[in-house]
Amino acid sequence: MSSQTAIVRISGISKNFGGLAALQEVSITVGRGTITSVIGPNGAGKTTLINVLSGFLKPDSGTIELNGAVITGRKAHAITRLGMARTFQTAQVFGQMSVLENVMVGCHARTRTGLAGAALRLPGVRAEERAVREKARGLLAMVGLAGQASMTAASIPIGSQRLLEIARALASQPAVLLLDEPAAGLNTQETRRLGELLLDIRRQGITIMLVEHDMELVMDISDEIAVLNFGRSIARGTPAEIQASPDVIAVYLGED
Numbered sequence: 571m572s573s574q575t576a577i578v579r580i581s582g583i584s585k586n587f588g589g590l591a592a593l594q595e596v597s598i599t600v601g602r603g604t605i606t607s608v609i610g611p612n613g614a615g616k617t618t619l620i621n622v623l624s625g626f627l628k629p630d631s632g633t634i635e636l637n638g639a640v641i642t643g644r645k646a647h648a649i650t651r652l653g654m655a656r657t658f659q660t661a662q663v664f665g666q667m668s669v670l671e672n673v674m675v676g677c678h679a680r681t682r683t684g685l686a687g688a689a690l691r692l693p694g695v696r697a698e699e700r701a702v703r704e705k706a707r708g709l710l711a712m713v714g715l716a717g718q719a720s721m722t723a724a725s726i727p728i729g730s731q732r733l734l735e736i737a738r739a740l741a742s743q744p745a746v747l748l749l750d751e752p753a754a755g756l757n758t759q760e761t762r763r764l765g766e767l768l769l770d771i772r773r774q775g776i777t778i779m780l781v782e783h784d785m786e787l788v789m790d791i792s793d794e795i796a797v798l799n800f801g802r803s804i805a806r807g808t809p810a811e812i813q814a815s816p817d818v819i820a821v822y823l824g825e826d
């Protein structure tokens with residue numbers, strides 16, 4: 571893949587927890603505008619990779635480039651501002667806030683006044699607040715939650731909370747969206763709708779890195795797939811190539 575088409579370049583990333591090598595010299599290139607999935611058995615290091623990419627964990631070695639700039643070791647909020655947003659394996663929403671407010675919080679990662687200014691009601695904040703509210707409503711409509719805007723986040727079903735998390739991540743206007751098992755806990759119909767949403771997000775020019783166990787979803791929507799096993803990157807290819815790979819079948823796809 572040429573440097574022009576790579577938006578994220580992960581080179582030789584290692585991360586140890588005590589004696590456990592969660593990631594060992596992992597290198598993955600994510601093409602701009604693609605859905606690139608990372609699959610592999612439980613404990614393979616997928617969430618650790620997302621934690622390292624999003625600045626929640628520092629890698630022991632290796633480099634991460636976003637848009638050609640090295641971001642290794644930068645803090646999570648800095649990485650958000652540079653254009654990388656994430657969701658969590660266990661949906662993390664502000665339960666007592668409304669669905670709309672949850673998305674508005676995500677917008678404030680980008681606004682001039684930010685969260686503190688909004689809380690202090692500084693001059694100019696009201697107009698900005700209106701714009702943020704409109705933008706948040708637009709994002710809720712996009713993920714299909716417009717009707718739940720005023721409900722508390724804790725009161726909506728888990729499948730909806732996952733969509734809410736995606737809307738909140740999109741509110742920071744990311745170039746790259748990192749999703750950690752967005753289909754977990756979703757039924758077949760919800761998973762199909764999620765797939766359509768992810769394709770819609772890709773059409774808007776946002777690159778997606780998807781960690782997911784639902785192989786039907788992964789094979790349906792991915793442009794590229796990387797396979798992790800015991801912290802090592804063992805295969806890389808199109809869905810058809812991955813499904814035909816004896817190594818991948820042996821460690822993962824052969825399970826069921």
Ligand SMILES: Nc1ncnc2c1ncn2[C@@H]1O[C@H](COP(=O)(O)OP(=O)(O)OP(=O)(O)O)[C@@H](O)[C@H]1O
Pocket residue numbers: 587590592610611612613614615616617618619659
């Ligand atoms: N903060 C931590 N401290 C110690 N060990 C950890 C920590 N986070 C992850 N690990 C270990 O690192 C390995 C990789 O975990 P990780 O959560 O990245 O796997 P995963 O591929 O996301 O698995 P799953 O599919 O079950 O979500 C596992 O053995 C896990 O127990």
Ligand SMILES: [Mg+2]
Pocket residue numbers: 616617618659
């Ligand atoms: Mg995980």
